[in-house]
């Protein structure tokens with residue numbers, strides 16, 4: 001009598017086939033990139049455990065198909081499964097077929113790991129909601145991300161390899177300008193850039209204020225030289241389009257040059 005696919009808990013020589021797509025291949029050993037490869041296993045193992053054992057943070061995965069059907073991370077491997085794994089598609093909607101995310105993120109908000117301060121600063125300069133402290137602990141970052149539905153940006157894969165993490169992105173580059181461009185591309189943020197909308201110091205939104213309301217807080221020469229002023233109601237810092245702003249704008253123009261097609 002023909003048996004069904006054996007339960008993995010009984011099999012000593014079980015195997016599945018994996019194929020990883022797009023940038024997920026960056027995490028794999030060279031001989032496994034862009035190829036179907038066998039993955040032997042013993043005992044019960046979930047999709048998430050198998051994927052992470054191959055060095056891929058599950059937060060970078062948005063869709064897993066087993067034998068052509070979408071599954072979630074808790075699905076157990078079964079002998080001879082064919083598993084296709086796709087990266088996080090934040091830039092277009094796969095919510096109809098993906099079973100992995102409870103709800104896709106549409107307005108990206110970030111919590112940035114302690115070693116990526118310059119990236120956080122420039123995300124704020126461009127107006128993106130980016131929480132950051134240089135003394136964040138891993139568990140704090142995971143907690144904030146989960147509580148506030150934020151995407152974790154980090155260069156620490158271990159931080160992303162946790163059941164508690166739902167959305168995260170492993171930043172590839174170590175050069176900060178490239179990191180900014182990488183994040184702009186990854187999350188398709190070009191159309192959302194709004195300089196002078198968020199406080200660089202504390203991440204709160206900025207509000208336009210009249211020069212009259214600032215009379216005792218800024219140099220009169222500055223007050224008479226510029227038309228527009230913005231204030232952070234949280235830390236009280238005042239912004240205007242002075243030399244600082246011009247330097248920041250030049251930076252932003254450089255970032256945009258990397259991807260003029262997105263403008």
Ligand SMILES: [Zn+2]
Nearest residue numbers: 199202232235
């Ligand atoms: Zn502030």
